[in-house]
Amino acid sequence: MTRVKTDLLVIGAGSGGLSVAAGAVQMGADVTLLEGHKMGGDCLNFGCVPSKALIASAKAAHAQASSDVFGVASVTPTVDYAAAKDHVADVIATIAPVDSVERFEGLGVRVVREYGHFISDREVQAGEHVITARRIVIATGSSPLVPPIPGLDTVPYETNETLFELRRKPGHLLIVGGGPIGMEMAQAHRRLGSDVTVIEGMKALGNDDPETAEIVLNNLRSEGVTIAEDAMAAEIRGTAGAIEVEAKDGRVFMGSHLLMAVGRKANTERLNLEKAGIESTRRGIKVDDKLKTTNSRVYAIGDVAGGLQFTHVAGYHAGVIIRSALFGLPARQRVDHIPWATYTEPELAQVGLTEAQARDTHGSALEVVRFGYEHNDRAIAERKTDGLIKVMVAKGRPVGVSIAGAQAGEQINLWAMVLANRLKMKQVAAMVSPYPTIGEISKRAAGAYFSPRLFDSPVVKRVVGLVQRWLP
Structure with a gap:
C-alpha cells in the first residue's frame, strides 16, 4: 500500500476536476488527481464534444438537401454514417491531448488511474494508494439515467x-x-x-x-x-x-x-460517502453556496453537486473552489447568471429567468421585450428568419433572456455577461454592433425597450420642441 499526503485531492478528471487540478497546481499546490475511467470525462468522450461533431456532419448533409433557396441546386446527400462517426472520433482525438495524463503530469499533478472511495473523513483509497488530503474535491460527474421501465x-x-x-x-x-x-x-x-x-x-x-x-x-x-x-x-x-x-x-x-x-444521475455509488460524513440527496451530493459538503474539508462540483448539469457550470465551480480552497477567500456560487443552450437548428438558449418565472418573481414590475429575427438583415440574407429574442426586464435591469434562432448559443454570451455584472438595458443599448450581424438582434432588443420611452413620450416631444425653438 502506498501512502500519499497532498494539499488537494481531486476525484474525477472531467471538465470541472481538470480545471481545479490545473489551476491549483500552477498556483503552487500539491495536487493529486484520481480517474478510473477516461480522462476528459463525459463531455469529451460521450457528451458535448461528440454530439456537436455529429451535429456538424448533420448540418453538412442538410445544407446539400436545402440549398435551392440560394440558387444552388439541392441534392440528396450521400451519407456514410460510419464515416460521420469517424469524424466524431477524430474530433475527440484532436482535443484529447489537452485532457491527457501526460499533460497533467507535465504540469506537476500526481495522476492516479484508479477510482477512489473514502475510508475516513480525510482519507481516500484508490487502488493501492491511500491518500490523505487537506482539501478534497469530488468531481465525479453524472451518468445516463435509465429508468426501470418494464421490458x-x-x-x-x-x-x-x-x-x-x-x-x-x-x-x-x-x-x-x-x-x-x-x-x-x-x-x-x-x-x-x-x-x-x-x-x-x-x-x-x-x-x-x-x-x-x-x-x-x-x-x-x-x-x-x-x-x-x-x-x-x-x-x-x-x-x-x-x-x-x-x-x-x-x-x-x-x-x-x-x-x-x-x-442524468450523479456518480456517487463508488465513493462511500457515509464514511466521510457526507450527505447526499436524490439529485446528488448536498452542498452549500460555497460548494462545501457536510464534511467541511470536502467540496463537490459539477453534475455530482446536484445543480445545473452543464460543462460550463463545472468550470465555473472550479473557479469558486480555487478561490476558497487555495486562498481562503469567501467565494460563493451563483446560478442567476448561468446560461445554457441546445444546439438544434435553430438553436435555443436561456440565461436567468424565463418569462413565467420572471412574472412570478417581479409581477407588474416586469416588462417583456421581444424582437423577431425577421427584422434582422443578416438573418434575411441567410434565410434564417425563424427566431425570437425575449428579454425580461425589471426596473431597467434584465433578469432573464430567452433566444430561439440562428446563433442563439453565441448571442446568449452577451446577456450572460449582462446578468453576471448586473448591468442595465442602457448599457446594452450603448453597444455598437457591426452591420450586418445576427448579434444586432440583442442591440435591437435593447432599442425596442427604449423606443416607447423616447418616441411615444409627450414629455420628450415637448422638450425636443422647446430645444428646437431655442437653438440658433
Whole structure:
C-alpha cells in the first residue's frame, strides 16, 4: 500500500476536476488527481464534444438537401454514417491531448488511474494508494439515467455513452426523452437519413421558455421528426431491429433502434460517502453556496453537486473552489447568471429567468421585450428568419433572456455577461454592433425597450420642441 499526503485531492478528471487540478497546481499546490475511467470525462468522450461533431456532419448533409433557396441546386446527400462517426472520433482525438495524463503530469499533478472511495473523513483509497488530503474535491460527474421501465432490461438500447460507437445508421430511431440530448440527436439523425420519433412523457424541451421552445420544435417537425408529447413510456418490448415503446395512454411507437435520453444521475455509488460524513440527496451530493459538503474539508462540483448539469457550470465551480480552497477567500456560487443552450437548428438558449418565472418573481414590475429575427438583415440574407429574442426586464435591469434562432448559443454570451455584472438595458443599448450581424438582434432588443420611452413620450416631444425653438 502506498501512502500519499497532498494539499488537494481531486476525484474525477472531467471538465470541472481538470480545471481545479490545473489551476491549483500552477498556483503552487500539491495536487493529486484520481480517474478510473477516461480522462476528459463525459463531455469529451460521450457528451458535448461528440454530439456537436455529429451535429456538424448533420448540418453538412442538410445544407446539400436545402440549398435551392440560394440558387444552388439541392441534392440528396450521400451519407456514410460510419464515416460521420469517424469524424466524431477524430474530433475527440484532436482535443484529447489537452485532457491527457501526460499533460497533467507535465504540469506537476500526481495522476492516479484508479477510482477512489473514502475510508475516513480525510482519507481516500484508490487502488493501492491511500491518500490523505487537506482539501478534497469530488468531481465525479453524472451518468445516463435509465429508468426501470418494464421490458427495458430485455431490449437493446443506446445511451449517450454508447450512441457514438454505433457504426450502422438506424433505420428508425426511437428516442425516449425530449430534453436537449434527445432533441439534438433527433435532428442530427433525421438529417443523416434516419426516421426519428421522440417519445416525451411531458413536454419536449420543458425546461425552456415554451414560446421559444416551440419555434425549435416546429422546425424539427417540419424536417420530419415525429415528436410525441405526454407519452409516458410504460412498456418496452421487442428485439434488435424491431423495438416497440408503449405509452401509458396506449400509443405504440415502433422503430429499429432505441436511445434512452431521460436525464442524468450523479456518480456517487463508488465513493462511500457515509464514511466521510457526507450527505447526499436524490439529485446528488448536498452542498452549500460555497460548494462545501457536510464534511467541511470536502467540496463537490459539477453534475455530482446536484445543480445545473452543464460543462460550463463545472468550470465555473472550479473557479469558486480555487478561490476558497487555495486562498481562503469567501467565494460563493451563483446560478442567476448561468446560461445554457441546445444546439438544434435553430438553436435555443436561456440565461436567468424565463418569462413565467420572471412574472412570478417581479409581477407588474416586469416588462417583456421581444424582437423577431425577421427584422434582422443578416438573418434575411441567410434565410434564417425563424427566431425570437425575449428579454425580461425589471426596473431597467434584465433578469432573464430567452433566444430561439440562428446563433442563439453565441448571442446568449452577451446577456450572460449582462446578468453576471448586473448591468442595465442602457448599457446594452450603448453597444455598437457591426452591420450586418445576427448579434444586432440583442442591440435591437435593447432599442425596442427604449423606443416607447423616447418616441411615444409627450414629455420628450415637448422638450425636443422647446430645444428646437431655442437653438440658433
